[in-house]
Amino acid sequence: MTDFGIKEALKQLGVKEINNGTATGSDNFSNGALIESYSPVDGKLIGKVKATSKEDYEKVMETAGEAYLSFRNMPAPQRGEIVRQFGNKLRELKEPLGKLISYEMGKSLQEGYGEVQEMIDICDFAVGLSRQLNGQTMPSERPGHVMREQWHPIGVVGIISAFNFPVAVWAWNTSLAWICGDVCVWKGSEKVPLCSIACQNIIAGVLKENNLPEGISSIINGDHTVGEMMTKDTRMPLVSATGSTNMGRIVGATVAQRFGKSLLELGGNNAIIITPTADLKVVVPGAVFGAVGTCGQRCTSTRRLIIHESVYDKVRDAIVGAYQQLTIGNPLDEKNHIGPLIDQDSVNTYLAAIAKAKAEGGKMLVEGGVLTGEGYESGCYVKPAIIEADNHFEIVQHETFAPILYLMKYSGEVENAILQQNGVAQGLSSAIMTNELKEAEKFLSYAGSDCGIANVNIGTSGAEIGGAFGGEKETGGGRESGSDAWKVYMRRQTNTINYSDELPLAQGIKFDL
């Protein structure tokens, strides 16, 4: 049977059978226990990675701290040049890296390539930004004075990432942090450790070619215990953490305890509102890709469809019909739409959610279940399910990281749909399908969607890097990627400069000596 070029991809990326999961630049070392990485695609062992011990972590932080002292001296546009070279290496290695992502995480090959493209795009964005880390000047109230604002690097940035975007989230953070003059220590998800190894190999090569210090980019590996070393570490002024709301609650509180900054990118519970004028040609692919893409394992996956009662039957039938066309199987085989869930725990969570939805009164429109037999040996392939439900069901209020779509009705005006859309604890992504200008604008207004992302006539998933990415409420409030998200990787300094011969005080205060 074909291995879809996986062996060759691992070779090209320098991923071995046993890998050191702790690396600062080109220097690999680690002493922790071995983490085994099994593919959800076929259940086979892909490779092993040594976890990071406390001693290893100390070495990484020392090397990172030293690297920072020299890297911050490098002019920002020159740092941009390093990111440009990194982006070019990613272009060269897009195919093997995309394959590894698909094989280790389970997303479709197209989405694997898309994830690498996202890394390339953010590199391009960061290169341009490296000449635009602009502060402002402000008029001073005092004669002969001027005020300005500067942005300085923040230091060693910690990055904690989730399994579902094994590499792009790192690149979103790190390419911006680097042009800002920071150095990065990355703990990827313990579920996809080989993706981190591959990325570290790529950037280590670029740093070496440029004679730059190792420690500008480091990786550490392991579960939450390794993550906790970062969150408690006062040498790490910023921790950017992507993952579940439960994780964010702990990480946010721990980092805040030591007055560090955290950038939290947490779970979503994303809905599409489908109004009477919605165009089914847009609704069906938008909703179906949103619900089943990456097997429902995107933070922006569509979880809920809030459909106007007048078009409910028509929309329901079209979506249920489209589900019959979906093919589930090896994601490296491009004829399949949907790959596996990440692991058995995730399959159990999916099954429990369906059982709970039924117990709460949900009606199955498309039955779920685990697939067995040839091609499904890993036990991680499930059928995408559709359930008619109410927004207040406890299970609907939670993010289940699996392909389960809840359908619900609204009646009357769009405000009623917006109430349902906002009626969950998470606030990441949202969308409205409408051809009514007033409905669209209401949805986008201050009284509309309360999410960080609000779209019109496209689905909830599939963000571009140009906009700031992130969400409100239990999604954590952080913003990454485009717009002015770079500011979180820097510290702001306000300067007042006196070029007069007097010393007038602000607010006209008199202090005569």
Ligand code: NAD
């Ligand atoms: P997870 O919370 O289980 O793990 C995420 C990362 O956090 C892992 O690297 C893990 O080791 C680490 N971690 C867990 N507990 C920690 C602790 N106490 N201290 C330090 N580190 C800790 O999430 P997951 O299952 O890998 O990913 C799925 C979740 O991520 C979903 O909820 C999804 O919505 C969310 N997600 C959000 C975004 C976003 O941008 N908002 C993007 C991708 C994924």
